[in-house]
Amino acid sequence: MLDAADAACAAHGARLTPLRRQVLGLVLESPQPIGAYALLDRLKESRSGAAPPTVYRALDFLLEHGFVHKVERLNAFVGCRSATEGHDHHDHAHTVQFLICGRCGHVQELEDASVRAALAKAAAHAGFTPGRMTVEVEGTCRDCARG
């Protein structure tokens, strides 16, 4: 996962510095969306000088390059699970959708073409040129519904 990020950065002339790489690793190893300050606490374990700007700057980079997404409803960040699957990352970041389980906190990333199309059509009908889309559905995941 991190190696793929190295490769993607090399290909785009972006610099996945040790700090950025470490933050990406922390986000990826979190089973749930992780907040910037939780990330900061983890980061402090190895970087005593870490402060909010440290983590926010790294997150800005990772967001910009599509390695992580922000879940707006949670003010938290998730690693992109399709970053290594050959999508157009830039586009993906603008159209990704999340299913957020309100019980266990699990977040699943989707990229459903019909959702995207329906939104694009609705926007066009209103004379609106769509850009970045935030689509987040709160509900109950399969596992929690069974239990």
Next chain:
Amino acid sequence: MLDAADAACAAHGARLTPLRRQVLGLVLESPQPIGAYALLDRLKESRSGAAPPTVYRALDFLLEHGFVHKVERLNAFVGCRSATEGHDHHDHAHTVQFLICGRCGHVQELEDASVRAALAKAAAHAGFTPGRMTVEVEGTCRDCARG
């Protein structure tokens, strides 16, 4: 608009108190989404004792009863423009969509059935039981695209 809210509250046994009514008025008269603290500043002009809880509690009530919506991407609130059109308000609040112009800041409220259906289908396909949905599209509105 406010009169309609009075009527809706009376019909549901909810109490649209002077404070809540005033906050709703402030949200409705704002041409753009308005943040809680901007709201607080306006509120202070007539209520010297207003503090964050004052406005957040009023907003909680207004959100719960569907008179306003929160735009997650902006941490700001908009008056519901369809609250008086006989929709099922409770359901509406869970499925409303926003088109947010990044240039002029204008926000248009939508409730597109095909978007909702596409999302419900995508969620079901993942074994997910959907609840409240956040759908926000950032882009350029018709007016700004022309200019």
Next chain:
DNA sequence: CGCCATCGGTTATAAAGTAACAGGTTCCAG
């Protein structure tokens, strides 16, 4: 070397949201 751009450390502050308690009001059962 001297210059520029990028990165990250550091301090401070802004913006957004909540907890907890106290006093007042409304409303209904008795």
Next chain:
DNA sequence: CTGGAACCTGTTACTTTATAACCGATGGCG
């Protein structure tokens, strides 16, 4: 009408989330 429960608001203090501004270090490049 009285007493208590539920609700509403004032008030203080605090937490969480995010950004501004400044600085030195690093590294490429003419």
